[in-house]
Amino acid sequence: MTENEFAEQIELLRTTLYRTAYLYLGSEAYALDAVDEAVYKALVSLKKLRNPEYFSTWMTRILINECKNELKRRRREIPVDELPETAVERFDCLPLKEAVLRLPSELKQPVILHYFAGYTIVETANILSEKQGTVATRLRRAARLLRLELTEVSQ
């Protein structure tokens, strides 16, 4: 992929990346920093991308790693197994953005990618290197916690 092609792809993907980072990190400033970092790292590593057709998957993975790094610096996540029995009630009481932020990463990642960034379940599974069934199950659980009733993004 040439730099010009990279520029075109980033132009198309930029808002999606920002949405993803914003919901991951909860702040406009952090999200912009994470997108800056991810785009820069992708630019200097462009030659390593062997299959340009998977650019958005590759780019999103870089972004998610940047978001994870930022989160590690800032706070600890609650593992899925540690969610209290009253988790449904607690998430329901929070504003949606806050509720998404507080989801364990196993649930937050597919929620952000599928419901907010607009990736299909197949694309979400590829980005997260998970099975489609696993992603679908986690989406259902997260939607239940968030009290979201959304139609699936079309394949």
Place this chain on the structure above:
Amino acid sequence: MNRNEEYNELMQKLDSPPLKLDFTLERARARKSALKKRRKTSKAVFIPLGTLAAMFALFVALVNFSEPFAEACSEIPALSRLAEAVSFYSSLAAAVQNDYVQEIGQEQTKNGVTAKIEYVIADQKQLHILYSLKSDEYSDMDGRVELSNAPGYFSILSSYHNDIPDGELRRVVVDYDESSDMPDNLDIVLTALAMNDEELSSISNEVASFDFHLEFDPTLTAEGETVEVGQTFELDGQTLTLEKAEIYPTHTRLIFSESTKNTAWLKSLDYYMEDENGNRYSPASGVSSTGSENGYSMTTYYVESPYFADSEKLTLFITGARWLNKGEETVRVDLASGTAEGLPDGVELSQVNRTDTGYELIFVAEREFGNSHVFGFSAVRFDAEGKNNSFNGIGYDTGESDRDTQCFYIDCEPCDELWLVLNHSSSTNFDTPIKVTIR
């Protein structure tokens, strides 16, 4: 408002991202261009990831920190050039903003090359020399700075700047250790190097050599401030003490000591510093850390300086650490069988190849993409307790997203075994930074 209405409202908000997002690619391109100017190269591809990571964080801080500074200098052409040259180093940018810079203006021309020592920014422990090279005959020039008969113990750090345009400022740093201070004057030898176009190789030829005598203004060579800290804390089950912080205009040094009961040597830290106003100071570029006398530990860490910020409170945040287990400092490589003893978990010796001058050792390690800390070796020994020798070159490849490959090139006669000194045995990232109050 029900949950789905909340969702629609949030999506509408996210459809109107901030204007700054529109210039993401431009910022990335600018950073890439700056990185190329500062990258050191060896036989293969060399990326000191710790330095890069610091520079990334520094760049982000400086974009927010130096905008008014850059605007203030934009109407003055000479200062704009200097401002641009130091814009990636927040301590130096603050120094320039506070008129803490010495204009030297010494120029010489030889063999079609004009060299000019333009500015220095100095304190008792570091000297930053900003110079330029111009020539109508040579392109892709670079400079090498050496000191003549200079007292004290110091190191000189100079990145290769082959693609800095003629006449633009280049930077070299002279860093003095704890036992030595910057003298009142220095004799330097600046050698101009030019790429050999016919060979299109990475070999640079010396085309001219210049001798300069520099006298420094004592009012602009600050002694700095020492903060006695004496804070002892636990990190990964090891005990460290932040003994003191030395705050200079060009940088701050954080000096640690280790408990003798520790089971591992401290090799590196991830960290930043903050003051009471929320200003963040990133690890310094160039010199990032220095070692202790035992040869394994790195106990002095450099960070950008709050010298001009009038900060009353300073807090250190440690976000990661790397350790080298005592008694497991080296890896023995059996060159005949192609095996290695003592490698960290997840690292394997992939190949041993004979080269014209010695050996190539290829290691593969599992790694999360974007993680800036990977295994590596700092030196090679030809017997178990022998002296440390440098590698002839180090290659680094992230071709596969989940694995790292590193190649180490060693010049030596044919032999049966080698010992490689590990960079570290283990690495930890802290979910919650460890906070240490400096003052």
